[in-house]
Amino acid sequence: MTSRTSRLLLFALAASVPLLLVVLPIGNFFVMSFWRVSDNVIVPDATLANYAGFLENDAYWRTFLFTIGLCAAVAGIGIAIGYPVSYFIWRLRGRIKYLLLLLLILPLFMSYIVKIYTMRSILGLNGFLNKFLVFTGILDQPSTLFLYNRTAILITMATILLPFVILPIFLTLERIPKSLTQASADLGAGAGTTFWRVVLPLSLPGTAAGALFTFVLALGDYITPQMVGGPNGFTFGRVIWSQFGLAYNWPFGAALAVIMFLFALAVIGLAAFMAARQR
Amino acid sequence: MALQLEALSKSYGTVEVLRPIDLEIKDGEFLTLLGPSGSGKTTILRMIGGFTQPSGGRILLDGQDLARVPTNKRPFNTVFQDYALFPHMSVAKNVGYGLSIRRMPKDEIARAVQEALDTVGLGSFHDRSPAELSGGQRQRVALARAIVCRPRIVLLDEPLSALDAALRRQMQGFLKDLQRQIGTTFLFVTHDQQEALTMSDRMVVMNVGSVEQIGSPKDIYYRPRTRFVASFIGDNNLCEADIDADGRLVTPMGATARPDGVEAAPRRVLMAVRPELISLSPRDNALETEAEVLSVEFAGAGSDMTLRLPGIETPFTARITSEPGQTPPAPGARQSIWIRRDDIAVVEKAAEQAP
Ligand SMILES: Nc1ncnc2c1ncn2[C@@H]1O[C@H](COP(=O)(O)OP(=O)(O)OP(=O)(O)O)[C@@H](O)[C@H]1O
Ligand SMILES: [Mg+2]
Numbered sequence: 001m002t003s004r005t006s007r008l009l010l011f012a013l014a015a016s017v018p019l020l021l022v023v024l025p026i027g028n029f030f031v032m033s034f035w036r037v038s039d040n041v042i043v044p045d046a047t048l049a050n051y052a053g054f055l056e057n058d059a060y061w062r063t064f065l066f067t068i069g070l071c072a073a074v075a076g077i078g079i080a081i082g083y084p085v086s087y088f089i090w091r092l093r094g095r096i097k098y099l100l101l102l103l104l105i106l107p108l109f110m111s112y113i114v115k116i117y118t119m120r121s122i123l124g125l126n127g128f129l130n131k132f133l134v135f136t137g138i139l140d141q142p143s144t145l146f147l148y149n150r151t152a153i154l155i156t157m158a159t160i161l162l163p164f165v166i167l168p169i170f171l172t173l174e175r176i177p178k179s180l181t182q183a184s185a186d187l188g189a190g191a192g193t194t195f196w197r198v199v200l201p202l203s204l205p206g207t208a209a210g211a212l213f214t215f216v217l218a219l220g221d222y223i224t225p226q227m228v229g230g231p232n233g234f235t236f237g238r239v240i241w242s243q244f245g246l247a248y249n250w251p252f253g254a255a256l257a258v259i260m261f262l263f264a265l266a267v268i269g270l271a272a273f274m275a276a277r278q279r
Numbered sequence: 280m281a282l283q284l285e286a287l288s289k290s291y292g293t294v295e296v297l298r299p300i301d302l303e304i305k306d307g308e309f310l311t312l313l314g315p316s317g318s319g320k321t322t323i324l325r326m327i328g329g330f331t332q333p334s335g336g337r338i339l340l341d342g343q344d345l346a347r348v349p350t351n352k353r354p355f356n357t358v359f360q361d362y363a364l365f366p367h368m369s370v371a372k373n374v375g376y377g378l379s380i381r382r383m384p385k386d387e388i389a390r391a392v393q394e395a396l397d398t399v400g401l402g403s404f405h406d407r408s409p410a411e412l413s414g415g416q417r418q419r420v421a422l423a424r425a426i427v428c429r430p431r432i433v434l435l436d437e438p439l440s441a442l443d444a445a446l447r448r449q450m451q452g453f454l455k456d457l458q459r460q461i462g463t464t465f466l467f468v469t470h471d472q473q474e475a476l477t478m479s480d481r482m483v484v485m486n487v488g489s490v491e492q493i494g495s496p497k498d499i500y501y502r503p504r505t506r507f508v509a510s511f512i513g514d515n516n517l518c519e520a521d522i523d524a525d526g527r528l529v530t531p532m533g534a535t536a537r538p539d540g541v542e543a544a545p546r547r548v549l550m551a552v553r554p555e556l557i558s559l560s561p562r563d564n565a566l567e568t569e570a571e572v573l574s575v576e577f578a579g580a581g582s583d584m585t586l587r588l589p590g591i592e593t594p595f596t597a598r599i600t601s602e603p604g605q606t607p608p609a610p611g612a613r614q615s616i617w618i619r620r621d622d623i624a625v626v627e628k629a630a631e632q633a634p
């Protein structure tokens with residue numbers, strides 16, 4: 001075997017993994033989105049009826065827009081909490097810094113389901129949050145406001161996805177040479193000015209990446225809304241999921257999935273475009 | 280009065296990286312800290328800049344203690360070794376950064392920035408980003424940024440070490456001229472002795488956390504006071520000698536009159552002679568001896584002749600001018616040499632053993 005063929009073989013092997021696991025399923029969905037269901041049987045076809053169905057029914061539209069808004073809010077909350085946390089860790093010195101970072105991203109290695117159940121027990125009527133609020137006198141009695149509604153989805157997703165914000169922000173902060181903040185102080189800037197004029201602008205790429213991760217991951221998450229969202233926490237992911245279950249309309253579900261996939265792709269593409277233009 | 284360091288010292292844990300040093304930096308001078316890697320040069324600079332807290336001693340500016348003055352309130356500006364230009368700002372924004380923090384009006388900033396950029400020869404580079412500059416240009420932007428705020432002292436930590444040899448020479452001249460022109464005090468760190476000798480008004484030679492000698496480049500070069508300085512700066516021939524009760528220097532080649540500034544007490548000392556100060560022709564007021572030629576190496580501008588001197592164990596090197604038609608003495612030949620008495624530097628052995 002020549003080195004050329006062996007190299008080709010190696011490449012094919014390496015390429016086959018993403019091909020099999022990513023491109024094929026998506027392609028499969030894409031093809032299926034043009035099929036139809038008749039008498040509870042999936043029939044191959046070349047119809048645009050599924051896409052028309054999405055466009056014509058404003059219930060789907062509204063859920064779609066609501067989901068985008070919700071995920072944007074999740075990303076926003078993630079940044080609002082994640083940035084200060086990352087900044088705080090970044091400013092620490094010595095071993096505690098990386099220990100704390102590890103602690104904060106440790107949940108990444110835990111089961112998703114466990115995390116959701118944990119959040120449920122925190123947000124529930126007898127949960128930690130209510131107990132705390134009643135104990136401190138902020139509430140007179142436990143509130144049902146924190147579970148089985150949209151707020152619950154927001155809080156749960158933002159909490160679970162927090163490591164995805166903290167990590168990229170921390171990494172861009174780490175990449176800022178110490179000499180830059182020192183130069184800023186050297187030229188007369190106080191800590192606040194240095195933050196606004198040097199640290200923040202230089203950490204924007206990581207912040208954008210964190211927001212993007214969170215947004216796209218939240219978009220694809222249908223389990224969290226299902227488990228903490230209750231009846232009015234209906235997200236687009238849940239709609240898609242139901243097409244593969246109760247509704248048993250796989251082609252329609254596939255079309256909705258393709259729409260969401262293209263939307264996520266557009267957002268990522270836009271971010272990449274803006275990042276490229278900034279440079 | 281200017282800047283004074285009083286018993287300034289620094290330790291990390293139990294490791295003392297800078298022994299207490301005293302130093303006065305005069306207004307308008309070009310002072311260089313020279314020493315091998317790890318000798319504590321950067322540590323001194325960072326303590327003056329306020330980036331590192333001293334472990335002991337004081338830093339006084341015009342008699343005022345700077346201990347409680349944070350970096351951003353000290354009238355010093357630094358040229359960092361990696362230049363530390365803000366990558367997200369244009370050249371003009373970088374240079375104007377310090378002024379904008381002082382809330383200077385925009386048009387005045389623009390004028391000052393233009394002037395500073397003109398001074399460093401980058402008058403038309405405003406809108407470039409630092410990434411679009413060569414190393415030498417970045418260095419000059421960093422310099423413009425440091426001088427535009429008219430600091431009392433400019434601190435420079437090996438600003439030329441990243442440049443290639445030719446550019447380095449050019450920047451050395453440029454820096455020195457600039458300093459003379461604006462009259463600002465420059466405190467310059469380098470481990471390149473040639474750089475220190477050509478640029479400095481005064482230099483501080485350091486070794487493992489302590490000051491070996493402070494003086495003008497000529498002083499340091501011709502009158503080294505410690506063995507370290509004698510061997511670290513340039514080439515030197517070192518051998519043992521004695522001072523007698525009258526303060527005369529007794530060498531294996533003969534005795535000389537009492538050298539300047541040498542105490543009259545019998546003791547062993549080291550004598551140091553620069554290779555280029557050994558002459559092959561008779562000189563006035565010189566020690567003469569006949570040496571054995573061990574080897575001769577042609578080195579372009581001159582030749583290095585290795586000589587065995589009677590009574591001296593380690594061979595001496597003499598740097599002699601070579602001329603095209605001349606045939607140098609062959610190895611094994613006898614050669615008379617002359618060393619002027621004034622060209623012999625006396626290095627006290629006690630100083631060498633300083634704690
Ligand atoms: N943060 C630190 N913690 C512990 N030791 C340090 C620290 N910073 C510097 N040192 C030590 O202090 C000594 C002096 O360091 P310094 O940076 O002042 O040397 P330098 O003369 O500037 O050397 P170079 O020419 O290599 O830059 C070194 O031995 C170094 O290891
Ligand atoms: Mg250094």
